[in-house]
Amino acid sequence: MSTISFADVGEDLRRIMISGQLDAPGANAIASQLLEFASGPKKAVVVDLSGVRFLASVGIGALIASAKAVKGRGGKMALVVDRGSTVMMSLEATGVDQLIPVFGRISEAEKAALA
Amino acid sequence: MPEQAKLAGVPGTYELPGIADGADARLASEWLDTACRQNNVPSTQADRLVLCLTEVLANVIRHGGVRTQPITLQLEIDTGQNLCEASVTVSDGGRAFDPLSAPKRPRPASLDEAPTSGMGLEIIRGCSDLLRYRHDGERNHLTFGMRWKQ
Numbered sequence: 001m002s003t004i005s006f007a008d009v010g011e012d013l014r015r016i017m018i019s020g021q022l023d024a025p026g027a028n029a030i031a032s033q034l035l036e037f038a039s040g041p042k043k044a045v046v047v048d049l050s051g052v053r054f055l056a057s058v059g060i061g062a063l064i065a066s067a068k069a070v071k072g073r074g075g076k077m078a079l080v081v082d083r084g085s086t087v088m089m090s091l092e093a094t095g096v097d098q099l100i101p102v103f104g105r106i107s108e109a110e111k112a113a114l115a
Numbered sequence: 116m117p118e119q120a121k122l123a124g125v126p127g128t129y130e131l132p133g134i135a136d137g138a139d140a141r142l143a144s145e146w147l148d149t150a151c152r153q154n155n156v157p158s159t160q161a162d163r164l165v166l167c168l169t170e171v172l173a174n175v176i177r178h179g180g181v182r183t184q185p186i187t188l189q190l191e192i193d194t195g196q197n198l199c200e201a202s203v204t205v206s207d208g209g210r211a212f213d214p215l216s217a218p219k220r221p222r223p224a225s226l227d228e229a230p231t232s233g234m235g236l237e238i239i240r241g242c243s244d245l246l247r248y249r250h251d252g253e254r255n256h257l258t259f260g261m262r263w264k265q
Contacts, residue, residue: 023144024141056173057233057238093240099225
């Protein structure tokens, strides 16, 4: 299935970790929590998808909704995805990699979200 | 192995009820994942096949209309000397729909314009190495597949 958790890092950054497979049942299982975690007090949000095996369109929709929520309160959201992975392929196929910044390393994503 | 699995040799076929739901689709994905492992399909290609199957079944379930006949899946694997191919054909008796001729959605220019649904077809197109469709008058037959070198 899929799991989600978060850790606050410093005053401005929230790191959200997701693992499992984000097909329809997997994405539906974490979608409301993802939006809730992303809508928290931290302006910078990094979503770590390096533990996700694949990302279906339902999961991409949940990421977009969360990124919009973060942007709506003046923050930035960035993703951590393994280059060459099936997850990266989903993001590229839908053009979402051009809308939400994607990084291979969590340190790069955090830097971008805090900028 | 799920109860509905009806393996007919290697790699095999699988059958979902005509009125399938997300849980049925998950079982079908698990069957495909297992069949790919058993037949040494590389994990990257297996993951892409499962991803495409997820999107295809979601479309059939959501938009296929009334279906009285089962949805069938056929996995075929061709291990040539240099190039290998694994493909899945999804056959259903729902509304005729050719995903190859459906217009491509314009890419959203900004996050504000980005939709939160309806991206499944882009994933199927973007993640498949081959995509074929035919309608035999009664059923849709959509084939998607992956290729890799030995």
